[in-house]
Amino acid sequence: MITAQPAAAAVAATVTDPELPMLTLADLGILRDVREDAGRVVVTITPTYSGCPAMDEIRTDLRRALHRAGYADVEVRTELSPAWTTDWITADGRDKLAAAGIAPPGPAPRRPAGPVPLVLGPRRRAAACPRCGQPDTELIAAFSATACRELRRCPVCREPFEHVKEI
Amino acid sequence: MSFDDAYQALTDHDDDARWAYGTGFADPLAGVPTAIPAELDPADLAAYCLMLGDDALIMSQRLQQWVTRAPELEDEVAIANIALDLLGQARLLLTRAGEAEDDGRGEDALAYHREAGDFRNVQLAERADTDFAHLVARLLVFTTWRLALLDRLAGAPDPVLAAIGAKGVKEVTYHREYAAGWVVRLGDGTELSHRRMQDAIDAVWPLIGELFRPYEVEQRMGMDPSTLRPEFDAVLTQVLAAATLREPAASPAGGRGREGEHTPALTEILGEMQGFARSLPGGVW
Numbered sequence: 001m002i003t004a005q006p007a008a009a010a011v012a013a014t015v016t017d018p019e020l021p022m023l024t025l026a027d028l029g030i031l032r033d034v035r036e037d038a039g040r041v042v043v044t045i046t047p048t049y050s051g052c053p054a055m056d057e058i059r060t061d062l063r064r065a066l067h068r069a070g071y072a073d074v075e076v077r078t079e080l081s082p083a084w085t086t087d088w089i090t091a092d093g094r095d096k097l098a099a100a101g102i103a104p105p106g107p108a109p110r111r112p113a114g115p116v117p118l119v120l121g122p123r124r125r126a127a128a129c130p131r132c133g134q135p136d137t138e139l140i141a142a143f144s145a146t147a148c149r150e151l152r153r154c155p156v157c158r159e160p161f162e163h164v165k166e167i
Numbered sequence: 168m169s170f171d172d173a174y175q176a177l178t179d180h181d182d183d184a185r186w187a188y189g190t191g192f193a194d195p196l197a198g199v200p201t202a203i204p205a206e207l208d209p210a211d212l213a214a215y216c217l218m219l220g221d222d223a224l225i226m227s228q229r230l231q232q233w234v235t236r237a238p239e240l241e242d243e244v245a246i247a248n249i250a251l252d253l254l255g256q257a258r259l260l261l262t263r264a265g266e267a268e269d270d271g272r273g274e275d276a277l278a279y280h281r282e283a284g285d286f287r288n289v290q291l292a293e294r295a296d297t298d299f300a301h302l303v304a305r306l307l308v309f310t311t312w313r314l315a316l317l318d319r320l321a322g323a324p325d326p327v328l329a330a331i332g333a334k335g336v337k338e339v340t341y342h343r344e345y346a347a348g349w350v351v352r353l354g355d356g357t358e359l360s361h362r363r364m365q366d367a368i369d370a371v372w373p374l375i376g377e378l379f380r381p382y383e384v385e386q387r388m389g390m391d392p393s394t395l396r397p398e399f400d401a402v403l404t405q406v407l408a409a410a411t412l413r414e415p416a417a418s419p420a421g422g423r424g425r426e427g428e429h430t431p432a433l434t435e436i437l438g439e440m441q442g443f444a445r446s447l448p449g450g451v452w
Contacts, residue, residue, distance in 0.1 A: 050334055051255025055195070078199050080259075081330035083337060115398045116314055116340050120351060120409050141241035142345055143248040147338070151241065167337040 008041045009034040011069040015061050018054045019146050022100045025058065029088025032079055040073040041066055046084050049147045086148075086166050103127045103137075103152070103163035127163040129154035137161075195258040195274070199327060201266050207324055207388075213268035214287070214384045216328065217277070218425060219316070220260030221288035224278060225433065226309055227253035228440050229295065238299055245345055249306075252338040259331050279444035283427075283434045290422040291374040293433040300353055300360075304367035305374075306346035311402045312378045314339040315395040324389060347406045354410025361411065368407070369415050377421030 012034045013026040025031040025045065033044040043062050047055050059076040066074045086105035089097075094104035106126040122139040129137050132154060140151040140160060149162045203209050230250035237243035261274040272280075291309055296302040317339060320332025353364040379399075381391045407414050422428060444450075 047255075047334075049252055049255060049338060050259060050331070051251040051253070053251070078196065080196075080199060080327070080334060083330070083334040115401070116318060116336065118347060118402050118405060119344055120347060120406070141245060142341060142348075143241075143245040145244075147248040147252055165341070167341075 007069070008036040008066060008071060011065050011071075012041075012043050012062060015058070015065050018057045018061070019148075020097070020102075022096045023089075023093050025062075027090050027093030027096060029086075029090065029093070030058075030084060036071075039071070040075070041071045042075045042077060044077045044079050046079045048084050051147070084167075086164060089164070097164060098130050101130050101161055102149070103130050103161060105164040105166045108166045125163070125166070127152055129157060129159070130161055131159050132157040137163075195255070196262045196266075196327070199330075201327075203267055204324055204326070209267040210269070211384050211387050212325055212328070213264045215388045215390065216260045216264035216267065218287045218385075220257050220264055220277070221286050222292050222309075222313070223253040223260065224257035225286070225288045225292040225436065227251075227257060228436055229292065230306075232295075232436075233302060246302075249342045249345065252335075252342065256331065256335050256338075259327075263325075263327050263331070275444070279441045283429050283437055285427060286424070286429065286433060286437075287427065288424050288429075288433075289374075289377050290424040290428075290430055290433075291371075291378065293424070293430060293436060294374065295432050295435070298363065298367065299349075300363045300367035301370060303346050303349040303353070304364070304371045306342070307350050307406060308371050308375060308378075308403075310339050310343035310346050311399050312395065314343050315398045316390075316392065319390060319395070322389070343402075347402075350406055350412070351410040354407070354412040364410065365412050368412055372415040372418045374421060375418040377424065380420065380423075380425075382425055 012031060013024055015025050015031075017023050017025060017028050017030075020028065028048070030045050030048060031043070032046050033042075035042045043066070045055075045058060045062070055078070062076050063074045085108045087108045089105065097104045125139075126135075127137050128135045134154050134156040137152045137154050140153050142150050142165075144151045144162050148164055148167070150165050151160060152163050153160045203212060227250045230246050230253070233246045234243055234250075237246055257278075258274050261277045265272045265274060265277060291305065294305060296305060314336065317332040317335040321329055321336070323329045323332060350364060350368075353360040354368075355361070356364075379393045379396050381393050385391055404414065422430070
């Protein structure tokens with residue numbers, strides 16, 4: 001996705017997510033494009049969720065990082081479509097989440113044709129315990145510290161942990 | 168970015184103003200192409216975005232009132248997250264409405280500086296709930312209807328509206344699951360929880376009719392809500408059956424919130440939501 005000269009793209013790729021600071025914006029898959037043209041840098045990002053309160057922080061952090069690297073003229077654009085999916089979290093990003101005790105998401109659900117089906121009861125998820133590796137874990141709450149995470153518990157080591165929900 | 172202390176993180180930015188209402192928050196559509204398709208009447212687009220934006224804004228505000236009042240911490244977190252998603256949808260929709268209207272008002276002007284009669288939300292969104300069962304019944308109805316509606320937006324004639332719909336579908340799918348889960352748990356629970364959940368379903372039923380009454384602007388936008396009814400009915404039937412709850416008799420035509428006719432509940436919640444912004448117009452600190 002990154003199509004700029006290495007310098008500006010490399011700087012943008014070092015900026016981390018304010019809510020998941022172990023991940024860069026590139027790891028999270030929200031950094032969609034970085035272009036540099038005659039000293040002007042245009043960065044395109046996409047929100048994870050419509051109400052993500054970190055978007056403004058992320059824009060500010062991107063501008064700061066690029067200003068510090070000597071790019072005076074920086075524009076941060078927002079792209080709503082296609083909507084972000086957890087499938088865009090990179091392999092590296094998934095390793096970093098697991099290392100931080102957060103179970104990474106499985107593949108995003110593929111929607112059948114027609115109305116969105118209603119799932120009653122906890123969804124079956126491939127969310128192994130990030131501490132002991134136990135594959136089957138139980139849901140505590142469908143929402144957690146941010147909209148993109150849920151709270152689960154391991155039946156073996158009894159530890160609660162967060163899991164990034166597939167969307 | 169790392170900072171030496173938390174205060175530096177709040178202040179050391181190149182934006183001038185932070186953390187005051189209506190300031191420090193960038194336009195949620197910043198950098199999104201704002202052109203309006205030539206075949207669309209901008210007034211129609213503005214009116215339609217205002218309807219859907221007001222639904223989300225007022226519902227979000229009502230959900231926020233449950234924070235610190237929910238039965239469990241986990242539910243408080245869930246309700247706050249649902250409210251935040253809806254607030255995000257409201258910001259996008261009100262911003263788009265402002266771009267399309269003649270007056271060109273921003274999201275804050277639309278949220279904070281309109282009177283109750285200028286709001287276009289359905290009356291379902293404004294009702295105050297005093298019982299958790301009433302909240303989850305209302306949330307089930309709201310999310311089931313809105314999910315079907317947002318899904319249709321993917322085919323909307325405005326690309327921004329279509330993108331808001333596609334994004335919102337993913338969010339409201341989780342909201343609907345949350346509400347349905349509680350309706351089933353309470354309905355298929357104890358004798359007491361069953362009775363209170365049935366009361367809640369009976370109480371929300373008269374508010375359903377309004378959701379599907381089509382207005383001309385919706386029809387011109389190709390978004391007739393009456394076409395959503397079969398999907399809505401199928402989901403409600405599924406949930407009520409699993410919850411061992413009785414489906415009430417057909418609901419009446421309902422109110423006319425889309426025309427600015429509201430219950431006193433809207434005036435009450437706008438007083439809370441708008442009071443601070445109106446007492447300090449343009450305030451920054």
